[in-house]
Amino acid sequence: MPNTNINDQARQQAREGLEKRGQSAKDFAKLHGLNPSTVYAVLSGQSHCRRGEAHRAAVLLGIKDGVIEQ
Template structure:
């Protein structure tokens, strides 16, 4: 069941931005030290993006405001 905390419009904008840059989801994930499966789950709305790698992916994709602490 898809998560509704991040809107479909925000996820769609993130996919369009990746496409505009000519970047695949996998290359974005690897560039940012993320698991590609996590990024796909975030873009499909299958993750709540509350903490951990999913939170980091959502912030880096620009679909969620947040802080990434190293």
């Protein structure tokens, strides 16, 4: 079930941002130490992005406002 908290427009803008940089979701994941499956799930709306790695991916992609603690 797609996440309704983060709108499709934000996800689309994140995908376009990756495309503009010539970066794949897999490359983005590798650069930020994320699992590529998590990044794909965030971009497709399959993840709620509430906590953990999905939250981190959403914040780094600019889909969601949030704090990432190291």
